[in-house]
Amino acid sequence: MSKRLAGRTLGISPFYVMELLRRAKQLETQGKDVIHMEIGEPDFATPETIVEAGIRQLQTGEVKYTPAAGLPELREKIAEFYQQRYSVTVDKKRIFITPGASGAFLLALGASLNPSEELLMADPCYPCNSNFVKLFDGKARTVAVNADSRYQLTAALIERHWHEATKGALIASPSNPTGTIIAPDQLKQAIHTVNALGGCFYSDEIYHGLVYGEKASTALAFSDNVFVINSFSKYFGMTGWRVGWLIVPEEFVDATEKLAQNIFIATATHSQYAAIAAFDPITLAELELRRAEFNKRRDFLYDALLGLGFDIPIKPDGAFYIYANCAKFTDDSFQFAMDLLEAEGVAITPGKDFGLHEANRYVRFAYTTSIARMAIAMQRLERFISRG
């Protein structure tokens, strides 16, 4: 081990699913058919209206740096979006355009988290969360959550785990990997608890829009004193464009602006122009059709997995994931995923990519592929399971 490596890199885990992906590629090169149910991005192409807006910008040839906080028109659009969709007023100076939700995390934690401070987050959760914390030499304090709190942190859990070094709490709703939404009242209580403790509240709302029942509430509905992380990646179908946004509490505006100037200079210009078109009524209509399709896929996959004997304590409310308990079939979900890939060419994500809590008993299925393909995957899965 190199003595020159920064200490923080030791604590940062690679994604275990990468090992599966490498094997999947090999199998595909050998001509095997692999059904990808591990992928965390929509299979749909970016909506045409958005693509066209991006192309129009490129045709000018003037692809220069934008202001660090982002194009004023795009920040304005996002402010309007909060007004229309959530009836929430956000001062646009609090809105920063970032290279994806990833860039939003960088800014939010860079501006607020000191080395050795701790952040509370659910286990299971999105694997990068704890790694962002480690990037700034902070500590991720994961809290085991179960179906009884919809796999979400609660005010009570936050209070119980809060201690001197705790800087704040992070909630993602809908959650990756569980797809569960936190109830509005629970979210409100969690925010008020963190605020009362003098901490920072971070709300990852990247899967907003991709919900199949009740809408998800934005943290901004309950307080201005929150960091909201969002992105054009998932609902808007713009993963590869790398554009998202961050909303910060007023007192963080100046620090966030300085950080953005220094660490990004700006977000990709054409991606920002394209994102303006994401709020066009035509685009939104198209996205609603896609949402309806995801809804069907969720129902299909949920029923199919239950039928095969997987345990899914809560039917997911949103995102495009089902976190399924496979303890009936294995006590090592990573090996289960590897064997399934090898035997049947179905790729899924092992629980251990999302934490430690019962990780060996869970796998994540992503319904980012068609029902037709998933139907084949379910036949293969059935065959795999029945072989024991």
Added chain:
Amino acid sequence: MSKRLAGRTLGISPFYVMELLRRAKQLETQGKDVIHMEIGEPDFATPETIVEAGIRQLQTGEVKYTPAAGLPELREKIAEFYQQRYSVTVDKKRIFITPGASGAFLLALGASLNPSEELLMADPCYPCNSNFVKLFDGKARTVAVNADSRYQLTAALIERHWHEATKGALIASPSNPTGTIIAPDQLKQAIHTVNALGGCFYSDEIYHGLVYGEKASTALAFSDNVFVINSFSKYFGMTGWRVGWLIVPEEFVDATEKLAQNIFIATATHSQYAAIAAFDPITLAELELRRAEFNKRRDFLYDALLGLGFDIPIKPDGAFYIYANCAKFTDDSFQFAMDLLEAEGVAITPGKDFGLHEANRYVRFAYTTSIARMAIAMQRLERFISRG
């Protein structure tokens, strides 16, 4: 001051030139003509071949995440580029595609710099350098440099300032703001000195290609044990696309990959496809024409400023900047820049954006505007100076 702000944000300075820019905008809104000689990006549009490649990619609609380290084709192209341009062989697994040189700095320092470790860098230098170090709670140890070392760190300076907490040294050649190149032999000695001391060497080569005499040497010509930071922003005219690259020593490959996965997911997809076209012979021919134009501008501006009584100890070798001593006219270069803008509508960058060393005696002129516009700027400048 908020108690919740991360301590690191206190040490991060905003760009002073922003104050000038705000005033310039006001003046322009009032109908005043402002000649922009403060801008650190080429005024040329992105070459058409590159734009077209970007558009072609967008037209597929498949703008998905790429591998974290970047598109294999682009990494391959970069490896070939080193072979062709510098006769240097680089294993492509050491090459990471990043959101600009900014993203390359993030990865390089994230992978190598621990809190409270120090990095040696020249004063004056690019303002973000020290802020990247502070982002990771390290310390920027700036070393005053003068014309006698071509405003570059030397092996002797590195040795003299090295102490227990020093992690490494950063050299940018051509330099921003001085445009000076480090001599190949000096670069070699600096690298060997840092390697002998067991530290990390970081070479910012973003202005390579924009040179008007001798070519700049890549650090990779002298050692594989270096971090090389580069970008498509400047020579290739792609600032707003946000795409650059980082080359790391072998032992940092795994850590860099993990960091890239976690903090970026990937660089913008269409920007990467566009960048592949940056190496087309047609593009390179176009870029050489632009270089010739920059060369003429440099000569024009250099002569004009000397004629007006500015002191420029070394004629810059590259980039698109002239760092001029204005002590004959003022002992406060920031005020000088402000007054010049106010009185004559010429925007330049004050020395204090680049450090502390004699900063009040220097201003930076960027020749990122046409000779015709610069000629008018010089008339205005002459009038301004002669009024005293």
